[in-house]
Amino acid sequence: MYKYDSYDQEMVDARVEEFRDQARRRLEGSLSEDEFKPLRLMNGLYLQLHAYMLRVAIPYGTLNSEQMTALGDIADKYDRGYGHFTTRQNLQYNWIKLEDTADILADLAKVEMHAIQTSGNCIRNISSDHFAGAAHDELVDPRPYAELMRQWSSFHPEFTYLPRKFKICVIASEKDRAAMRLHDIGVQIVKNEAGELGARFYAGGGMGRTPMIAPMIRDFVPLDQLITYAEACLRVYNRYGRRDNKYKARIKILVHELGRDEYVRQVEEEFAHMLEQGVEPPREELERIKPFFADPAFEDGPKTLDRSDPDFALWVDRNTNRHKHDSYVSAVISLKPVGGIPGDATGDQMRLMARLAKQYSFDELRIMHTQNVVLPHVKISDLHALWTELEAAGLGSPNMDSIEDMIACPGLDYCALANARSIPLAQRISERFNASGKTEKLGELKLKISGCINACGHHHAGHIGILGVDKKGLENYQLSLGGSEAEDTSLAKITGPGFTEDGVIEAVDKVTDVYLAEREGEERFLDTYRRIGMAPFKEALYG
Amino acid sequence: MDNALGTSPDDVQFRFRDDEVADHAAVTVDACCDQTNATAVRIEPGDDARVLLPFLDRLALVEINFPSFGDGRGYSSARILREAGFTGELRAVGDVGVDQLSHMRRCGFDAFAPDKPLNEEDAARAFAMWENVYQRAVDGRRTIPQIRHGDRA
Numbered sequence: 001m002y003k004y005d006s007y008d009q010e011m012v013d014a015r016v017e018e019f020r021d022q023a024r025r026r027l028e029g030s031l032s033e034d035e036f037k038p039l040r041l042m043n044g045l046y047l048q049l050h051a052y053m054l055r056v057a058i059p060y061g062t063l064n065s066e067q068m069t070a071l072g073d074i075a076d077k078y079d080r081g082y083g084h085f086t087t088r089q090n091l092q093y094n095w096i097k098l099e100d101t102a103d104i105l106a107d108l109a110k111v112e113m114h115a116i117q118t119s120g121n122c123i124r125n126i127s128s129d130h131f132a133g134a135a136h137d138e139l140v141d142p143r144p145y146a147e148l149m150r151q152w153s154s155f156h157p158e159f160t161y162l163p164r165k166f167k168i169c170v171i172a173s174e175k176d177r178a179a180m181r182l183h184d185i186g187v188q189i190v191k192n193e194a195g196e197l198g199a200r201f202y203a204g205g206g207m208g209r210t211p212m213i214a215p216m217i218r219d220f221v222p223l224d225q226l227i228t229y230a231e232a233c234l235r236v237y238n239r240y241g242r243r244d245n246k247y248k249a250r251i252k253i254l255v256h257e258l259g260r261d262e263y264v265r266q267v268e269e270e271f272a273h274m275l276e277q278g279v280e281p282p283r284e285e286l287e288r289i290k291p292f293f294a295d296p297a298f299e300d301g302p303k304t305l306d307r308s309d310p311d312f313a314l315w316v317d318r319n320t321n322r323h324k325h326d327s328y329v330s331a332v333i334s335l336k337p338v339g340g341i342p343g344d345a346t347g348d349q350m351r352l353m354a355r356l357a358k359q360y361s362f363d364e365l366r367i368m369h370t371q372n373v374v375l376p377h378v379k380i381s382d383l384h385a386l387w388t389e390l391e392a393a394g395l396g397s398p399n400m401d402s403i404e405d406m407i408a409c410p411g412l413d414y415c416a417l418a419n420a421r422s423i424p425l426a427q428r429i430s431e432r433f434n435a436s437g438k439t440e441k442l443g444e445l446k447l448k449i450s451g452c453i454n455a456c457g458h459h460h461a462g463h464i465g466i467l468g469v470d471k472k473g474l475e476n477y478q479l480s481l482g483g484s485e486a487e488d489t490s491l492a493k494i495t496g497p498g499f500t501e502d503g504v505i506e507a508v509d510k511v512t513d514v515y516l517a518e519r520e521g522e523e524r525f526l527d528t529y530r531r532i533g534m535a536p537f538k539e540a541l542y543g
Numbered sequence: 544m545d546n547a548l549g550t551s552p553d554d555v556q557f558r559f560r561d562d563e564v565a566d567h568a569a570v571t572v573d574a575c576c577d578q579t580n581a582t583a584v585r586i587e588p589g590d591d592a593r594v595l596l597p598f599l600d601r602l603a604l605v606e607i608n609f610p611s612f613g614d615g616r617g618y619s620s621a622r623i624l625r626e627a628g629f630t631g632e633l634r635a636v637g638d639v640g641v642d643q644l645s646h647m648r649r650c651g652f653d654a655f656a657p658d659k660p661l662n663e664e665d666a667a668r669a670f671a672m673w674e675n676v677y678q679r680a681v682d683g684r685r686t687i688p689q690i691r692h693g694d695r696a
């Protein structure tokens with residue numbers, strides 16, 4: 001994986017010193033909270049319901065054992081012994097003191113990590129496929145391109161005060177595991193007819209209160225113009241994105257209001273101009289980055305395993321993904337134990353995952369947008385030993401992509417913007433479905449819960465989505481069906497009137513009953529919904 | 544009337560030019576396009592800097608106003624003017640804070656007239672903040688990728 005050189009390190013160190021100075025000015029009172037707010041936000045520091053929250057960037061979700069260990073140590077030293085992995089493949093600490101933040105950032109910088117641009121109206125941490133470099137179905141590893149864009153977008157002088165936050169995703173396979181088309185810009189690395197690699201751009205996707213699926217804006221950008229084209233997309237947005245209303249300020253609204261074609265026309269014009277400016281990094285830079293992501297030294301080994309332990313066999317079936325080398329798999333460590341808080345891990349668990357990565361996965365880990373952790377390269381012959389250790393640490397839940405593997409945002413337990421709690425709901429649903437054995441029958445079913453319209457829990461993209469709303473001061477939940485964040489992206493539709501907390505759990509039960517009664521063949525919940533439509537579900541809920 | 548619009552040379556706290564400070568006879572972008580003799584103009588966030596391109600030769604000063612520092616359109620305006628070859632004074636005025644200075648410099652601003660005068664020491668640190676930079680902008684600096692590959696800019 002990528003290693004900082006002295007220049008990368010110097011950028012991060014400079015930022016730590018800058019922030020130390022800003023925090024000092026705030027603590028001394030020469031910066032008001034109003035003045036300090038945008039500065040702390042640029043460093044990932046939010047003021048939440050009970051304390052400061054610090055969000056640490058994990059570029060394209062990739063990290064090594066040393067970094068994961070440091071994250072665990074910070075959780076113990078400065079927080080309450082745990083952290084929360086987010087749908088942006090980042091980590092959040094929920095109980096941080098302002099006085100400690102500069103020291104935390106310094107600890108992070110020692111292991112080539114930071115919290116830069118994890119909030120604020122700038123280009124955020126770039127996300128990618130969590131199986132990058134391991135998946136059997138990818139064209140190339142997307143991370144060198146993501147790294148090139150990471151450097152370009154770090155401290156970008158023109159795009160630090162955009163109308164609103166800006167999220168970029170880079171993938172390189174037809175299968176979309178990163179919700180690419182629900183990003184402000186989605187990039188898919190593709191091959192053209194001449195066999196050359198290039199970048200296909202999508203723009204204007206997003207969730208939030210006005211969910212939109214990004215249209216394609218350019219079929220093929222040559223790789224030596226990738227940054228230039230992105231720069232053109234951003235400049236048009238910076239100049240013309242709406243600033244009069246924060247809820248209409250994302251690029252999706254600009255693309256929608258201008259229309260895709262007009263946005264494309266403006267970008268192309270700016271792109272032609274930018275090409276003359278020579279903003280593209282030298283081509284050698286991409287070539288310099290690529291070897292950092294070269295395959296580790298895979299070895300041939302056994303390709304089958306002993307499935308006599310049914311618990312182990314179930315975990316293998318559920319939680320591993322086919323690898324490009326047939327003696328390996330990618331193993332998913334579920335952070336969704338039954339009744340647990342989705343995405344939370346303790347300091348001890350982080351250090352354990354770090355050690356397992358070192359032992360079994362060439363020192364590498366990935367964070368998934370579904371709030372789990374991946375060991376990308378595990379020998380099939382090591383799987384049983386790995387699983388045994390995970391089981392013992394409470395990290396062996398065999399539930400990837402099942403209803404228990406739900407996404408839930410922090411909600412009203414932490415978040416200052418929330419209307420309703422997400423975590424207790426997630427806990428109750430996983431307990432109920434696990435206890436009744438229904439999880440198993442339902443197979444792949446993506447449940448996503450957001451505590452408010454900001455949609456951090458991706459409820460629009462859930463096969464089943466739950467949105468917390470405020471109804472006359474009471475927590476209320478809207479149910480929606482039919483969303484997908486995969487290559488068949490779709491937005492979920494609301495079923496009808498909302499429910500209480502108990503009511504929405506019943507409602508989830510009822511819609512899954514409809515599916516079990518109606519499904520044909522190998523259909524997933526989503527497939528059945530798409531075939532039979534909303535009516536039978538509505539009938540069961542409200543009839 | 545229009546004379547009241549611009550900042551006075553006395554308001555300029557930081558300047559990175561040796562030529563004489565232009566007076567503050569700034570007019571609006573619309574007025575500048577209509578008037579053939581205006582030598583200083585003031586750009587508001589919603590103005591299209593590109594309409595000024597035909598007049599750059601006669602302009603000695605372009606002020607770009609930041610009514611609120613969080614509105615970043617002025618960064619694009621500045622860069623567009625420099626990309627088009629504007630060599631006159633580019634002055635950032637309004638809600639300009641210490642923490643914006645380094646990026647503004649990179650986008651081509653060479654004079655600063657903040658509403659609230661800034662602490663000189665903090666500002667000096669801010670201007671010197673980035674030893675190296677990742678992106679090409681309009682300050683002519685060699686970028687980190689260029690240095691890595693021995694490219695002389």
Ligand code: SF4
Pocket residue numbers: 409410411412415416417418419450451452453454455456457
């Ligand atoms: S969806 Fe709302 S409640 Fe949940 S984390 Fe985002 S802002 Fe907070």
